[in-house]
């Protein structure tokens with residue numbers, strides 16, 4: 001299809017406005033089509049974008065802008081700079097095919113303006129990292145960074161053991177500590193068992209471009225806990241999944257559990273043999289004792305289930321690398337790689353990142369307590385991706401699902417088994433239809449287009465995008 005100059009100019013103008021907005025927001029976005037391992041082709045990328053528009057209005061501004069930033073591997077570099085939040089990620093900013101800049105920036109917070117403005121330019125050709133002269137006050141910050149951190153592991157359980165059973169336990173939100181009978185801050189009495197579940201006591205950290213703590217609903221917590229039980233693994237590693245961790249720990253004291261999370265408030269509730277502060281995109285432990293403790297956990301576990309629920313909009317390449325490193329640590333204790341299972345909680349539209357090998361996606365709709373949209377089962381776009389056997393995701397007692405005898409797994413009530421594909425193919429809302437020409441099931445509103453030799457939304461021919 002040939003476009004008029006006017007049409008092209010309009011498009012260019014739109015694109016410019018979009019780029020300006022992206023720059024203004026200063027949000028680093030991973031470049032999905034530049035995934036290190038899997039590069040979805042052009043068609044897939046277009047499909048992903050359409051999907052986001054359909055199901056993702058709420059996150060759309062943030063997520064569609066992901067196209068401009070790519071995270072580069074740093075394994076071969078002699079050094080990686082650190083901001084006050086640990087080692088940085090290396091970003092490449094592109095404008096079309098042109099690389100605009102390559103720089104190191106925070107691996108935790110993406111909103112430079114508000115949370116962390118650390119940025120050092122990197123010269124890819126010479127391998128040189130920009131050197132900035134320390135401004136007044138920064139040296140102190142440097143010193144502070146190097147000062148030994150006090151984590152106060154297990155402070156709360158320890159304080160409890162020192163109290164008498166008749167004492168009233170007061171929990172102070174400000175001090176993140178417990179006190180017998182009286183304390184100078186305003187605080188409330190608390191049941192001892194409640195202190196085993198800090199995700200119900202601590203106010204969630206909800207930074208839009210960083211930690212984003214959203215805890216699972218009771219229903220989702222039960223589904224995942226049941227999966228852990230059915231899997232029969234004896235070691236559960238939770239990365240950024242504190243509510244799962246505290247639940248398994250409370251219900252199954254016979255299991256080995258370990259929590260890795262950036263939020264160091266958890267240290268006060270758990271011992272160092274079960275918790276460590278960790279930066280999941282750069283595989284970094286903030287305490288020297290943490291990695292040896294994690295290795296002890298791997299060593300005593302016969303099999304592992306790693307569960308992670310990264311913040312929304314996470315960069316997938318570095319996350320998957322960190323998971324690989326975890327697997328290697330486990331294998332180094334003399335076990336088979338096949339005894340390391342994973343469960344990754346992700347929005348549906350980035351499924352291509354994880355759907356390889358033994359990984360499959362459950363139809364189960366993950367919900368979060370208090371999340372504006374995702375607290376509702378019909379609105380959530382978050383799903384479970386796992387290489388656990390299918391029978392581990394048991395939705396018998398969850399409303400809205402049925403068992404497909406042929407697929408041998410639970411699917412949403414609205415999913416329909418396609419005899420041609422030999423699978424329940426509907427992934428999102430509505431029934432997917434089988435296209436004879438494509439020889440696969442396609443999304444509900446897709447129609448076959450002879451020109452493109454594939455199915456797509458009406459009027460979305462490839463040529464139109466292919467300028």
Ligand SMILES: C[S@@+](CC[C@H](N)C(=O)[O-])C[C@H]1O[C@@H](n2cnc3c(N)ncnc32)[C@H](O)[C@@H]1O
Nearest residue numbers: 211214215216240241242243244262263279280
């Ligand atoms: C979306 S919440 C997941 C909580 C989970 N739904 C639950 O109920 O257990 C993300 C978690 O990852 C942690 N987190 C965020 N960014 C992180 C990072 N870069 N490295 C490690 N942990 C991180 C947050 O502190 C938070 O606990």
Ligand SMILES: [Zn+2]
Nearest residue numbers: 083085106116
């Ligand atoms: Zn930072």
Ligand SMILES: [Zn+2]
Nearest residue numbers: 172174175185
């Ligand atoms: Zn206090």
Ligand SMILES: [Zn+2]
Nearest residue numbers: 404407417424
């Ligand atoms: Zn089926």
Ligand SMILES: [Zn+2]
Nearest residue numbers: 418421434441
């Ligand atoms: Zn089909």
Ligand SMILES: [Zn+2]
Nearest residue numbers: 435438448455
């Ligand atoms: Zn078709």
Ligand SMILES: [Zn+2]
Nearest residue numbers: 449452461462
């Ligand atoms: Zn077409």
